[in-house]
Amino acid sequence: MGVAIELVDLALQPNNPDYTILVADRDGTLVGYVCYGPTPMTEGTYDLYWIASDPTVRGQGIGASLVSGMEADLRRQKARIIRVETSATEAYGPTRGFYASMKYTEEARIRDFYKVGDDLIILTKRV
Numbered sequence: 001m002g003v004a005i006e007l008v009d010l011a012l013q014p015n016n017p018d019y020t021i022l023v024a025d026r027d028g029t030l031v032g033y034v035c036y037g038p039t040p041m042t043e044g045t046y047d048l049y050w051i052a053s054d055p056t057v058r059g060q061g062i063g064a065s066l067v068s069g070m071e072a073d074l075r076r077q078k079a080r081i082i083r084v085e086t087s088a089t090e091a092y093g094p095t096r097g098f099y100a101s102m103k104y105t106e107e108a109r110i111r112d113f114y115k116v117g118d119d120l121i122i123l124t125k126r127v
Helices: 002-011 062-076 090-101
Strands: 020-026 029-038 045-053 081-087 105-115 118-126
Touching (some): 020 062, 062 081, 081 090, 090 118
Antiparallel strands (some): 020 029, 029 045
16 A cells, blocks of 8 residues: 555656556545556556555446546557556456456566465556
8 A cells, every 4th residue: 555655646746757647536535546657768668557446436437437548648648558567366356357358468477476376467458
């Protein structure tokens, strides 16, 4: 959770070129956000760093709307590739399913990255 808050704090700094935040609200209440930015030392490659939604609105299209908004913004910026990192554990199965539904595909896997039995999965989407 600390990493997510740190990214939000950085993204909210004036003239910050590294992170962008899109938010979703319902009746003035924050229900989700996505944080993304350019991948250092690349041309047209971006990282989706964090996406979160309030558990009470999961399954209602908030995440899909945020990702679609991010992708539209990145198309305007002439992005080529969006990259996402996630875990291979069973707990992240719904997360991987969400990304698959948004047409992100597994590009690479590093075995035992987070700990023994917990692989790092790198997903990508060309825009």
